[in-house]
Amino acid sequence: MICVLAGGVGAARFLAGLQLVVDPAEIVAIVNVGDDFDLHGLAISPDLDTVTYTLAGAVNPDTGWGLVGETWSAMQALERYGGATWFRLGDQDLATHLYRTQRRNDGAPLSVVTAEIAAAWRLGLRLVPVTDDPVRTMVTLAESGDEITFQEYFVHRQHSVAVSAVRFEGAERSRPAPGVIDAIADAEIVVVAPSNPIVSIGPVLAVPGVRAAIESRREDCVAVSPIVGGAALKGPADRMLRELGHEASVEGVARLYRSLARTLLVDEVDAASAEAVRAAGMEPLVAPSIMSSPERAAALARTVLASARRTSPGAGS
Amino acid sequence: MICVLAGGVGAARFLAGLQLVVDPAEIVAIVNVGDDFDLHGLAISPDLDTVTYTLAGAVNPDTGWGLVGETWSAMQALERYGGATWFRLGDQDLATHLYRTQRRNDGAPLSVVTAEIAAAWRLGLRLVPVTDDPVRTMVTLAESGDEITFQEYFVHRQHSVAVSAVRFEGAERSRPAPGVIDAIADAEIVVVAPSNPIVSIGPVLAVPGVRAAIESRREDCVAVSPIVGGAALKGPADRMLRELGHEASVEGVARLYRSLARTLLVDEVDAASAEAVRAAGMEPLVAPSIMSSPERAAALARTVLASARRTSPGAGS
Numbered sequence: 001m002i003c004v005l006a007g008g009v010g011a012a013r014f015l016a017g018l019q020l021v022v023d024p025a026e027i028v029a030i031v032n033v034g035d036d037f038d039l040h041g042l043a044i045s046p047d048l049d050t051v052t053y054t055l056a057g058a059v060n061p062d063t064g065w066g067l068v069g070e071t072w073s074a075m076q077a078l079e080r081y082g083g084a085t086w087f088r089l090g091d092q093d094l095a096t097h098l099y100r101t102q103r104r105n106d107g108a109p110l111s112v113v114t115a116e117i118a119a120a121w122r123l124g125l126r127l128v129p130v131t132d133d134p135v136r137t138m139v140t141l142a143e144s145g146d147e148i149t150f151q152e153y154f155v156h157r158q159h160s161v162a163v164s165a166v167r168f169e170g171a172e173r174s175r176p177a178p179g180v181i182d183a184i185a186d187a188e189i190v191v192v193a194p195s196n197p198i199v200s201i202g203p204v205l206a207v208p209g210v211r212a213a214i215e216s217r218r219e220d221c222v223a224v225s226p227i228v229g230g231a232a233l234k235g236p237a238d239r240m241l242r243e244l245g246h247e248a249s250v251e252g253v254a255r256l257y258r259s260l261a262r263t264l265l266v267d268e269v270d271a272a273s274a275e276a277v278r279a280a281g282m283e284p285l286v287a288p289s290i291m292s293s294p295e296r297a298a299a300l301a302r303t304v305l306a307s308a309r310r311t312s313p314g315a316g317s
Numbered sequence: 318m319i320c321v322l323a324g325g326v327g328a329a330r331f332l333a334g335l336q337l338v339v340d341p342a343e344i345v346a347i348v349n350v351g352d353d354f355d356l357h358g359l360a361i362s363p364d365l366d367t368v369t370y371t372l373a374g375a376v377n378p379d380t381g382w383g384l385v386g387e388t389w390s391a392m393q394a395l396e397r398y399g400g401a402t403w404f405r406l407g408d409q410d411l412a413t414h415l416y417r418t419q420r421r422n423d424g425a426p427l428s429v430v431t432a433e434i435a436a437a438w439r440l441g442l443r444l445v446p447v448t449d450d451p452v453r454t455m456v457t458l459a460e461s462g463d464e465i466t467f468q469e470y471f472v473h474r475q476h477s478v479a480v481s482a483v484r485f486e487g488a489e490r491s492r493p494a495p496g497v498i499d500a501i502a503d504a505e506i507v508v509v510a511p512s513n514p515i516v517s518i519g520p521v522l523a524v525p526g527v528r529a530a531i532e533s534r535r536e537d538c539v540a541v542s543p544i545v546g547g548a549a550l551k552g553p554a555d556r557m558l559r560e561l562g563h564e565a566s567v568e569g570v571a572r573l574y575r576s577l578a579r580t581l582l583v584d585e586v587d588a589a590s591a592e593a594v595r596a597a598g599m600e601p602l603v604a605p606s607i608m609s610s611p612e613r614a615a616a617l618a619r620t621v622l623a624s625a626r627r628t629s630p631g632a633g634s
Contacts, residue, residue: 038422039419040359040414040415040416040418040419041358041359041360041415041418041419041421041422042357042358042359042415042418043358071388071390071408073388073390073408073409074391074408074409074411074412074415075412076409076412077408077409077410077411077412077413078412078415078416080412080437080438081412081413081416081433081434081437082437083412083415083416083419084419091388091390091391091394091408091411092390092391092393092394093394094391094394094408094411095391095392095393095394095395095397095398095400096394096398097357098357098358098359098391098395098400099357099395099398099400101357101358101359102356102357102358102400102401104358105355105358116398117398120397120398120399121397
């Protein structure tokens with residue numbers, strides 16, 4: 001079994017590649033819930049939905065999130081009222097939030113509802129939120145000192161403002177969802193997907209017990225760098241790393257991940273940084289990492305698996 | 318100012334006629350909220366929305382509720398999950414519930430949100446929920462003895478089951494919304510719209526202070542019978558009246574309304590029952606009452622106003 005720690009778009013693409021090279025029944029994805037929020041009374045789980053829609057082959061390929069062939073009647077009608085339309089909820093996508101909200105209100109934990117939604121889309125892999133408890137990524141803006149939710153920062157403010165702090169509200173009181181710790185402990189290989197280390201993987205690690213479980217699997221853990229050539233492929237990971245005192249480079253990622261994973265997969269454009277990664281405490285593995293097609297994502301997944309299965313550490317660069 | 322006690326479709330059509338013959342700024346509609354319920358975490362107010370959409374000229378003319386030109390992508394997508402699709406929420410209609418839910422969650426009372434929604438649709442009249450507090454019409458089924466919400470009875474069970482009792486949960490603790498008692502007290506004329514006496518007008522009267530306020534205006538109050546020729550024009554009012562021990566006739570309606578209104582407008586098909594209405598304690602007013610067009614609704618409204626403005630009681634039959 002392969003256990004993958006996952007955020008949103010990057011992780012979803014990696015998982016889509018992985019399920020082309022491994023029996024999906026052998027994959028467990030542990031997904032970030034720090035992005036989750038309530039809007040219009042609906043329980044919205046952006047990362048879970050992005051992974052679900054992507055693996056179902058139903059994601060909007062232009063955006064990497066939302067559903068392909070989506071319509072926007074509800075959002076358009078909401079404009080009449082001056083309602084909150086900054087978080088675009090497509091008409092079909094709304095059904096996912098309606099269902100999740102109704103089930104949550106009926107008392108079903110998020111992990112149960114997530115499994116139901118995954119089954120409805122006939123996903124082959126197991127999709128588990130890292131916790132059933134509310135964990136909310138809160139972002140402090142550098143200029144004003146105001147603290148806002150992740151989605152207000154990421155979508156409403158289009159992550160165009162500098163950040164001075166990030167915290168995960170509720171994390172200290174949260175417990176891993178059923179199966180999370182076992183999946184990490186029992187996995188043949190643990191993968192940290194190419195997601196934002198701070199706001200996608202960070203909330204996963206903040207759930208008590210998860211970081212320790214992964215650290216105990218360090219020898220079998222491979223992380224894929226979300227930073228390529230000093231920049232994030234998507235989203236604000238690079239700026240956020242710098243604003244929070246890290247380095248927006250594969251070396252910077254290695255410093256964040258060295259206790260978690262033996263190996264850091266870095267893109268070929270970062271080949272020259274391989275030694276810096278090693279100096280920062282991780283084994284570098286240089287390989288193409290841009291998932292511009294399912295085939296390239298599958299090749300990346302194959303490389304990650306091969307590296308982890310190799311008995312002698314340090315190979316690959 | 319004309320104050321109208323209103324349920325759903327019948328009241329909406331009456332109000333649409335009334336605003337053709339009276340300056341809408343002179344109309345206050347006090348609307349039933351016993352049908353309101355939560356589904357998918359959304360705050361749904363069917364009667365308020367039916368009145369709003371009808372007066373905005375945006376109602377689906379085929380059903381009498383919902384929006385014309387509606388699309389159903391969300392409901393269709395919800396079927397994938399086996400979600401609750403028995404209460405059909407159109408994509409555009411969903412926006413109303415999203416907005417109301419967000420505003421309620423932000424702390425705005427229903428009456429404030431209702432005014433905002435009415436303003437967004439540029440309604441000329443004042444639309445007020447009878448109370449800002451939760452009042453829920455609960456229906457006991459005769460056969461099983463189970464008690465279910467009104468919408469479960471009306472929509473999910475398509476009101477095809479016999480009823481043994483109706484009660485208004487929360488009514489005794491509710492307070493009239495701001496302006497309700499004043500509107501009744503200050504109105505030139507009070508009208509009880511042609512709505513189900515038990516489950517549309519009943520919850521309005523169950524809010525403490527409302528019944529007494531109307532009874533004190535009995536001389537200036539006209540009710541329009543929702544029963545025509547022994548049947549309800551729409552919905553289960555006739556069966557429900559019988560099942561709960563009343564008579565499904567204009568005479569039966571007169572017995573329910575005699576303390577509220579001096580006059581009962583009955584359709585021409587019930588002309589022969591005029592004396593029975595008088596015997597039951599109300600002045601009969603015989604006139605065409607089928608609102609098959611806005612013009613006929615306007616004519617009905619004109620008749621109601623003329624009758625109330627007449628100084629000598631008892632005329633019109």
